[in-house]
Amino acid sequence: MSESAPEFRSGFVCFVGRPNTGKSTLTNALVGEKIAITSNRPQTTRHTIRGIVNRPDAQLILVDTPGLHRPRTLLGKRLNELVRDTYSEVDVIGVCIPADEAIGPGDRWIISQVREMAPRTTLLGVVTKIDRVGPEQVAKQLMALSELLGPDAEVVPVSAKSGKQLDVLSDLLVSLMEEGPAFYPDGELTDEPEQVLMAEFIREAALEGVHDELPHSLAVVIEEVIDREDRRPDQPPMVDVHAVLFVERDSQKGIIIGRKGARLKEVGTVARAQIERLLGTKVYLDLHVKVAKDWQRDPKQLRRLGF
Template identity: 75%
Template sequence: MADSEFRSGFVCFVGRPNTGKSTLTNALVGSKIAITSSRPQTTRHTIRGIVHRDHAQLILVDTPGLHRPRTLLGQRLNDLVRDTYSEVDVICLCIPADEAIGPGDRWIVTQVRQMAPKTTLVGIVTKIDKVGRQKVAEQLMALSNLLGPDCEVIPVSAQSGEQVELLVDVLAKAMPEGPAFYPDGELTDEPEETLMAELIREAALEGLGDELPHSLAVVIEEITEHESRDTVSKTGRSAPPMLHVHALLYVERSSQKGIVIGKGGARLKEVGTNARKQIEKILGTKIYLDLHVKIAKDWQRDPKQLGRLGF
């Protein structure tokens, strides 16, 4: 393909919470840059993942799931989504193959069409590895009926990788011609502190009850560089420095603090171990992770506390 045909632009995934948007972002980028969880409302920031191909560059904006808000935090998360709609070239509506289309999905389509009437809309049936071919075909038809004949509808599995490259091609064709926005090899423009905080949140949410996803916030207090204990690596070269990361996990009540810490601190230790492995994988350097849990009473409803926690 000639250089003049190189295409680049911005893509936003929308859908109810937990429809596979973050997992799909990671599959397209080829690396973990968006946190995933079985809990709704896991994503808190609009993380940009960058997809590099010979003929195109796609910048994926991974937003929180659009929902009817119950708190000030929920309203601010929705505002993030709305701001994104007006800035992208394509909006992709994600519907899982194993869940029937419902009022929430129709509400999101209405919202998208009101806020971004001229933006290209693409339908994605996610999680096709969870059901049989007949069910996938029925869901594709249902989604096509919802969006109308002018919208392309594509089935994908982020887990197995099935149809992921087809989706890349469809999105690339919908982009305007133009140069790449980011240098080759760059996977996200998120600051390292934000990625670290999100990965710690993900580790803390694993296996916890429904109330905590909304009540848990993570702030990176300090990052310092220390000489690695192994000053000389096996290759004979100086080992890269170790990063000491100090993070605070905020909850709203003392009962939640006890849940996060666990008996004798066992759960918090497990959170630290799992988060450290993920952070080391992304940054490519050794991490010492120091976690503490604090109470910020009703922070989701307090404008001052929301601002201090990065919302």
């Protein structure tokens, strides 16, 4: 009598940690495609983007949430509520700590918040960026994280950049899931609408290398996505994407546009390449920058901008 096939497992995972601990990079590496924007700026992620890891034996749905923080605006409060809902609904929360940074008060605060918001959710420790340090430092960080999370939590070292130990992390996550069906068709990588991803790619490009005042104040709205009809038969298909970048002050508008429009042009070039990969077609990207005064504190404007 032959052995029966192992049962299929499925479930939801969320990575948490301070800004720049490698959460979004890890999500992208596990999925194998870029579905979450990465930046070293706090509060870069605004939406809970689901990445889907498809395996013959399992399906993992990775939920990339905004970072948990002490809110100072209505937007901050709404993002925290989004996080709270997510933490209590996932099966596993992976706590990310970089191998090259000492565990500090910020890490301890996040773990205490997670325990308070989702006391029954399984915690897993993930030491990220192990390509940056030697084995001795990795071992030291694993011990420190294990001590912080307690004896029940597993800890695993990974490098999303080199791919080292990603398979070990994936196997461990699968082992922590219940038996169950696939939630999405095989081959799907995310359930986010394309327009949300396009807006996120534009935000990421606009945030690259700017001053600290901008990240919270920037919102991107895709106004129109149109298939171009007036092309010659010998020309490849093309899509026109019209987007508006909203900031809160005129000074911020100047930062985004740059001298003689150079910065906005650069943002367009970087974002267009990402959007073309996403859509699998040539794209004409039309960007405009507008001021929506103090939109983070105005409920009506927050709704209009998708929060």
